[in-house]
Amino acid sequence: MRWNDLDALGHVNNALYVSYFEIARGGFMLKAVPEWDWSKHMFLIANVNVDFKRELLLTAVKPQVYLRTSRIGVKSFVLEYALTSQDGDEIIVHATGSTLQIMFDTKARASIEVPDWVRKSLKDYDML
Numbered sequence: 001m002r003w004n005d006l007d008a009l010g011h012v013n014n015a016l017y018v019s020y021f022e023i024a025r026g027g028f029m030l031k032a033v034p035e036w037d038w039s040k041h042m043f044l045i046a047n048v049n050v051d052f053k054r055e056l057l058l059t060a061v062k063p064q065v066y067l068r069t070s071r072i073g074v075k076s077f078v079l080e081y082a083l084t085s086q087d088g089d090e091i092i093v094h095a096t097g098s099t100l101q102i103m104f105d106t107k108a109r110a111s112i113e114v115p116d117w118v119r120k121s122l123k124d125y126d127m128l
Helices: 014-032 116-126
Strands: 043-052 061-072 076-087 090-105
Touching (some): 014 043, 014 061, 014 076
């Protein structure tokens, strides 16, 4: 979190949660799908949902975004998120959310099916 992520109430502005999800998603794709190459493979975000649970302050301890694949369709997949921090031994959930990714061919400018290697990697990663 950055100082300028805060709004007039002193907590993280609601618009920043989507940015935090985006940052986590980039790292997640590289871990979950080792063959992923952002210069060759792409998806579009077709839907974003955020359910705000508790305010997130700059003083939050160990803020983290967890995510997992919840569904894989023919041309899309859904990722679910939980933004958390710690208060001693307690895990605080600040927000949950989801995004719908549509696989996209940048040359043809059209949606494509989720490649089998992406589908397998996502399934295998979430089963660990």
